[in-house]
Amino acid sequence: MAVTIRDVARAAGVSISTVSRALAAPEQVAEPTRLLVQATAHKMGYRPNRNARSLVTGRSNSIGLVVPDLENPYFGSVCKGVQARARAAGYAVFIADTNEDPAVETEIVQSLIKQVDGVVLCSPRGTDAEIAKLVTQTPVVLANRLFEGTPSIIFDNGGGVRAVLRHLVALGHQRIAYAGGPESSWSNGERTRAFTGYGAEVAGLDLIELGNFPPFFSGGLQAGDLAIASGATAVVAYNDIMALGLVDRLRQRGLSAPEDLSVTGFDNVAVSTFVRPNLTTVNLPRVQMGRMCVDALLELVHDAPTAQPTVTELPVELMVRQSSGVARTPVQQELLDVDV
Amino acid sequence: MAVTIRDVARAAGVSISTVSRALAAPEQVAEPTRLLVQATAHKMGYRPNRNARSLVTGRSNSIGLVVPDLENPYFGSVCKGVQARARAAGYAVFIADTNEDPAVETEIVQSLIKQVDGVVLCSPRGTDAEIAKLVTQTPVVLANRLFEGTPSIIFDNGGGVRAVLRHLVALGHQRIAYAGGPESSWSNGERTRAFTGYGAEVAGLDLIELGNFPPFFSGGLQAGDLAIASGATAVVAYNDIMALGLVDRLRQRGLSAPEDLSVTGFDNVAVSTFVRPNLTTVNLPRVQMGRMCVDALLELVHDAPTAQPTVTELPVELMVRQSSGVARTPVQQELLDVDV
DNA sequence: CGAAACATCGAAAAGGTTTGCATCATTGGT
DNA sequence: ACCAATGATGCAAACCTTTTCGATGTTTCG
Numbered sequence: 001m002a003v004t005i006r007d008v009a010r011a012a013g014v015s016i017s018t019v020s021r022a023l024a025a026p027e028q029v030a031e032p033t034r035l036l037v038q039a040t041a042h043k044m045g046y047r048p049n050r051n052a053r054s055l056v057t058g059r060s061n062s063i064g065l066v067v068p069d070l071e072n073p074y075f076g077s078v079c080k081g082v083q084a085r086a087r088a089a090g091y092a093v094f095i096a097d098t099n100e101d102p103a104v105e106t107e108i109v110q111s112l113i114k115q116v117d118g119v120v121l122c123s124p125r126g127t128d129a130e131i132a133k134l135v136t137q138t139p140v141v142l143a144n145r146l147f148e149g150t151p152s153i154i155f156d157n158g159g160g161v162r163a164v165l166r167h168l169v170a171l172g173h174q175r176i177a178y179a180g181g182p183e184s185s186w187s188n189g190e191r192t193r194a195f196t197g198y199g200a201e202v203a204g205l206d207l208i209e210l211g212n213f214p215p216f217f218s219g220g221l222q223a224g225d226l227a228i229a230s231g232a233t234a235v236v237a238y239n240d241i242m243a244l245g246l247v248d249r250l251r252q253r254g255l256s257a258p259e260d261l262s263v264t265g266f267d268n269v270a271v272s273t274f275v276r277p278n279l280t281t282v283n284l285p286r287v288q289m290g291r292m293c294v295d296a297l298l299e300l301v302h303d304a305p306t307a308q309p310t311v312t313e314l315p316v317e318l319m320v321r322q323s324s325g326v327a328r329t330p331v332q333q334e335l336l337d338v339d340v
Numbered sequence: 341m342a343v344t345i346r347d348v349a350r351a352a353g354v355s356i357s358t359v360s361r362a363l364a365a366p367e368q369v370a371e372p373t374r375l376l377v378q379a380t381a382h383k384m385g386y387r388p389n390r391n392a393r394s395l396v397t398g399r400s401n402s403i404g405l406v407v408p409d410l411e412n413p414y415f416g417s418v419c420k421g422v423q424a425r426a427r428a429a430g431y432a433v434f435i436a437d438t439n440e441d442p443a444v445e446t447e448i449v450q451s452l453i454k455q456v457d458g459v460v461l462c463s464p465r466g467t468d469a470e471i472a473k474l475v476t477q478t479p480v481v482l483a484n485r486l487f488e489g490t491p492s493i494i495f496d497n498g499g500g501v502r503a504v505l506r507h508l509v510a511l512g513h514q515r516i517a518y519a520g521g522p523e524s525s526w527s528n529g530e531r532t533r534a535f536t537g538y539g540a541e542v543a544g545l546d547l548i549e550l551g552n553f554p555p556f557f558s559g560g561l562q563a564g565d566l567a568i569a570s571g572a573t574a575v576v577a578y579n580d581i582m583a584l585g586l587v588d589r590l591r592q593r594g595l596s597a598p599e600d601l602s603v604t605g606f607d608n609v610a611v612s613t614f615v616r617p618n619l620t621t622v623n624l625p626r627v628q629m630g631r632m633c634v635d636a637l638l639e640l641v642h643d644a645p646t647a648q649p650t651v652t653e654l655p656v657e658l659m660v661r662q663s664s665g666v667a668r669t670p671v672q673q674e675l676l677d678v679d680v
Numbered sequence: 681c682g683a684a685a686c687a688t689c690g691a692a693a694a695g696g697t698t699t700g701c702a703t704c705a706t707t708g709g710t
Numbered sequence: 711a712c713c714a715a716t717g718a719t720g721c722a723a724a725c726c727t728t729t730t731c732g733a734t735g736t737t738t739c740g
Contacts, residue, residue, distance in 0.1 A: 004726060015690045020728060030688060050455050051394040052726030055695050060391065062434075062455075070420040071627075073413045080410040083437045087448070092455065094402075095435040097423045108427070114342070115390045115402075115432065217614050244614045251616065271611045274557055274584045276591065287411075344696060355720045360698060370718055392696030395725045686737070693730085703720075710713085 003044045012040040062092040064112040064119040070097045073269055078122055081290020102126045113138045117301045120293045139300040141293045145186050151296045152311040153289050157187050160282035161194035163318040164236055164264050172327035173234040175206040179223035181215040181238030188238055220245020233327040240265035240272045240281055258325030268319055277322030285314050343384045352380040402432040404452040404459040410437045413609055418462055421630020442466045453478045457641045460633045479640040481633045485526045491636045492651040493629050497527050500622035501534035503658040504576055504604050512667035513574040515546040519563035521555040521578030528578055560585020573667040580605035580612045583619055598665030608659055617662030625654055
């Protein structure tokens, strides 16, 4: 059915090996032969069987991409970057959605390993032990997660949080709350740490952790009431969707952002500019993260022994928009005075 | 390095073929042997080399998924469905993002063909001729597009539009505008046709086409002014994001939905419930679409000769929310009277 | 002119799996 | 007790390619 290298060889009157070389390593075969072979191959529409090639070379020219949830636009962006860069490098991309389930994650990765040259693990939910086991089996690059000895691409979460806080402080906020994401999330840990750490850097701040919430709209609704009750004048949300929920809960309670409470998000997902008030948030270069993951992975695949694992921290950018404003002075601050 | 079928065979004290059968065709091997082999294979962490398998069977057990834009949550959902179902069936998924570019689309599909058993083409932007050529080369299932002789999964666009219009008419709207999406979009064609067609079904309606707009927030902003100028009391937008833009433009002009103008969307993307007013829209079961694409494709791959191409129309659901309300009677209708 | 280096190409192995066919044992029927 | 049928398992070919190694013929240099 399909035309094989054998057919080409016969048609061109040369050996199989010559055909292989004429196409893969042209400099190793004499000009006339090379031209003949290339012409015949092209005329017959010959395409090397990638499976056969992979079987002998041990390389598949494809990579795996594992994400927790394909429906989440956050990961969609990363996927886009990964796919684009991989394609440019001649690699195909296997995609896997773990449904946020660590068990599925390990299982799915295991089944991928055999058919790819390496894996990009995006925001992995698995334990360190699981990752440790994985990295012994195949080249791995981590996104949004650190693991000793494995190349990682991460965002400057700390820088983002500090930029937000600096911005809020400049607006006169002193009592600021943080509405956290999932406890198991690595980036939430980073952001929480940066948040509380900022208290030591800047004197006179009153930083409140509201707790951990599901990183969805509903989580923001929950956090909203706590934020109001906390007496804070500004809330930093773990991500944009939560910030949206927060803003909405404020409105439900007859309050509004930024007049009564400043609200900030994280991620800068598209929707943050589609709503009123536009969300002040931190832009994360997600597509670029995808691209860099591929770069790091291919480097690992090719120069495996020499390359030393590095962690790349991508710069983030504060996007000041409408949901943050000057701290309100009235009621709440007076209450605070009473408190003291 | 990796554990092969040979290792398992040696460890279990059986032949290679027995191992192969014990795992792939368990009914062909005696109970005790089967259990022994399965146990050893599992213990050793044996995973069949898919390349070797594909080489001999001629099947890759993987499918290709081609989408216009991975960053678009619409396609993210479809991807999720495709991936989940494919995985359940033991198939891996190659993903490809065409960047909405027809040229890239054909190019990328061609490079995929040789390494997959079939392709799911989601909302293809290419011409019919390109699709015609493609379907001769590999099993193909189309999503959001019809092509003679090729299985397709589509949404009941017409039903969705009619449901929206029925809803608006019930609210007293008579002069209704449609803000179209890209001219080249198949589903926009369907929706436009249903929109204009509804005028014939229901007497006394005044249906206005505002034109074609980019299916983004910016497109909605553009359409907003035209909608206001049209004197319509309700606008049906091609999709949710445009509807968001429309609502925002209304607000910028000092108007609001649904008081001054009812606005409806299409797709029911997550964000449509995160905004005020919540968007009245049409829910499309996108994840299910992904699943059904895989079902159709695998059927095609397995029973190729017998199966006759079918088009499956997925039911949609009108989600009535806040952005649509009773038609306003004042100013605009009086102006209309003058007009007549 | 001879030998060594080189350029070119072919033969053959290797890669891991599936599967048709052969073999062997067991069972049931006569 | 023998034969046929059935069931379980092993043998070996085949899938298509890359790549090592060696063979052959050619050039270069001393």
